[in-house]
Amino acid sequence: MAVTDLLPPSERKGRQRPGATALRSMAAGALLRGPLISFVFVLGLWSVVGVLQLVPESIFPAPWSVWSATVEMWANGTLPNDLSVSRSRAAIGFTIGASLGVALGLMTGRIAVVRTLLNPFLTVLRPIPAIALVPVAIVWFGIGEGSKYFVISYTVFLTVWFNTHHGMEYVPEVYLRAARSLGVSRLREFLTVIVPAAAPYIFAGLRLGVALAFLSLVAAELSGASSGIGYRLQEARQYIRTDRMFSLLIILGLMGATVDLIVHRISRKLVHWEQS
Amino acid sequence: MTNDIKEGHVRVEDVTINFAGKSGPVTALDTTSVELKPGTFTALIGPSGCGKSTLMNAIGGFVTPSTGRITLDGTPITGPSTKVGVIFQQYGLFPWFTALGNVRFGLKRYGLPKSEEIDRARAALDEVGLGAHADKFPQQLSGGMKQRVAIARTFAVGPKVLLMDEPFGALDAQTRLVMHDLLLDVWQKHRATVLFVTHDVDEALLLADDVRVMSQAPGRLIRHYEIRQPRPRALSRSGSDLLATRDEIIDLLRPAGALADVH
Numbered sequence: 001m002a003v004t005d006l007l008p009p010s011e012r013k014g015r016q017r018p019g020a021t022a023l024r025s026m027a028a029g030a031l032l033r034g035p036l037i038s039f040v041f042v043l044g045l046w047s048v049v050g051v052l053q054l055v056p057e058s059i060f061p062a063p064w065s066v067w068s069a070t071v072e073m074w075a076n077g078t079l080p081n082d083l084s085v086s087r088s089r090a091a092i093g094f095t096i097g098a099s100l101g102v103a104l105g106l107m108t109g110r111i112a113v114v115r116t117l118l119n120p121f122l123t124v125l126r127p128i129p130a131i132a133l134v135p136v137a138i139v140w141f142g143i144g145e146g147s148k149y150f151v152i153s154y155t156v157f158l159t160v161w162f163n164t165h166h167g168m169e170y171v172p173e174v175y176l177r178a179a180r181s182l183g184v185s186r187l188r189e190f191l192t193v194i195v196p197a198a199a200p201y202i203f204a205g206l207r208l209g210v211a212l213a214f215l216s217l218v219a220a221e222l223s224g225a226s227s228g229i230g231y232r233l234q235e236a237r238q239y240i241r242t243d244r245m246f247s248l249l250i251i252l253g254l255m256g257a258t259v260d261l262i263v264h265r266i267s268r269k270l271v272h273w274e275q276s
Numbered sequence: 277m278t279n280d281i282k283e284g285h286v287r288v289e290d291v292t293i294n295f296a297g298k299s300g301p302v303t304a305l306d307t308t309s310v311e312l313k314p315g316t317f318t319a320l321i322g323p324s325g326c327g328k329s330t331l332m333n334a335i336g337g338f339v340t341p342s343t344g345r346i347t348l349d350g351t352p353i354t355g356p357s358t359k360v361g362v363i364f365q366q367y368g369l370f371p372w373f374t375a376l377g378n379v380r381f382g383l384k385r386y387g388l389p390k391s392e393e394i395d396r397a398r399a400a401l402d403e404v405g406l407g408a409h410a411d412k413f414p415q416q417l418s419g420g421m422k423q424r425v426a427i428a429r430t431f432a433v434g435p436k437v438l439l440m441d442e443p444f445g446a447l448d449a450q451t452r453l454v455m456h457d458l459l460l461d462v463w464q465k466h467r468a469t470v471l472f473v474t475h476d477v478d479e480a481l482l483l484a485d486d487v488r489v490m491s492q493a494p495g496r497l498i499r500h501y502e503i504r505q506p507r508p509r510a511l512s513r514s515g516s517d518l519l520a521t522r523d524e525i526i527d528l529l530r531p532a533g534a535l536a537d538v539h
Contacts, residue, residue: 174364177338177356177362178362178368178369180337180355180356181356181360181430181435182358182381182429182430182433184385188384193370196372272372273414
């Protein structure tokens with residue numbers, strides 16, 4: 001630091017060596033600047049398309065139109081309401097699905113009987129997309145919140161189960177041998193060896209589950225909803241409000257990315273040994 | 277040296293071990309009988325894939341013999357137990373626990389008060405010279421340090437027999453020499469019966485009372501050397517005796533016909 005401070009300002013930038021502080025600021029810079037550059041770039045391109053009016057507004061709205069549509073939806077109260085409705089659907093659906101997925105994954109991973117009884121069945125369920133489930137969900141749970149929770153938690157459940165199950169299967173043999181020759185109880189072995197060993201897979205499943213919660217949220221809200229981001233998208237289609245659609249899609253993307261980042265941070269903290 | 281020790285007597289009696297292969301059963305270990313006397317240090321040496329690890333895994337209770345039986349102090353071995361400690365080449369440390377946590381893990385079954393458990397774990401780490409690194413995670417430690425944690429963890433539960441599967445195979449030569457001294461040091465304090473699998477002839481001669489050589493797969497024990505030189509040993513200054521044995525073993529391990537093309 002002291003050395004670079006002595007240099008004339010014009011020379012500082014180029015001559016900075018990757019010392020400890022420099023590396024740290026480079027890492028922080030990469031985090032902050034990397035995504036930002038990408039957004040600025042895309043927004044710039046998008047603005048150019050808007051200024052030149054290459055495409056009609058009704059098909060491809062300019063950034064400022066999308067912004068004013070966002071402000072409009074926020075001002076008339078639909079956006080805050082939609083956000084909170086969708087957020088709680090995604091959160092509740094995710095929580096139910098993820099809990100069941102982890103619980104069942106731990107069982108199919110370690111208990112042969114459960115595995116034999118359920119794995120083939122669950123494997124057949126996995127390729128069924130959330131949207132295909134909506135009609136059944138409506139028949140079973142009506143058009144209320146129940147059917148939304150069902151569709152979301154179903155999707156999240158299968159992914160989280162699948163990853164948890166595989167994590168349990170790939171517990172390195174050396175851990176089990178070490179644990180057994182050290183004479184720990186089966187319960188302690190399960191809780192302090194098997195579950196931590198599978199934790200990286202479980203968290204990978206939870207991250208996928210978050211993404212799928214948002215995917216299936218829209219599927220769930222496309223039919224039989226009267227509020228929520230997915231419903232508002234459908235409504236915007238009826239009025240051909242492309243500006244609103246863009247706004248809602250961007251919000252959906254930002255929400256998903258934010259939650260993903262949070263889950264990623266938490267998992268890095270909890271599964272700290274996987275990084276180094 | 278070994279007269280005072282009564283426990284840790286391993287007998288392997290006519291054991292064969294077969295595994296199910298793609299085209300029928302594969303013999304991993306041909307009929308083998310061997311006795312490990314209490315408190316002795318045996319090195320098991322042989323070419324790769326000859327079944328040394330299989331024999332070790334059977335004594336560890338991880339693999340069941342197809343025929344014959346293995347007893348420890350007269351009782352058949354039916355599965356892993358704390359009487360038989362194991363040191364793995366890949367360390368087998370839990371990366372989610374610190375060095376201290378790994379040693380404490382082994383002490384859990386004693387149901388000690390927390391402070392006593394920590395004290396004992398710290399003492400075990402001190403013994404292998406890692407007291408200052410107790411709170412580090414395995415991935416923050418070098419290979420040699422990891423193996424020291426594993427040694428501390430295993431000796432802390434007081435095994436009668438210690439199985440070591442190429443424990444220093446992943447370490448550099450210098451670290452390996454340090455680990456040899458450390459192992460002999462700790463072993464002389466705890467006096468377990470050691471079975472040490474290696475394919476390094478020098479390592480076997482430096483450490484063991486008994487060096488047993490295995491043949492190519494399917495493995496059989498083909499030669500037994502009793503090494504009576506006092507420790508610490510060094511191959512360079514211990515006279516012609518060890519060096520002659522070394523040459524013999526290297527000859528035994530050479531695959532039949534491997535040199536035919538050269539001569």
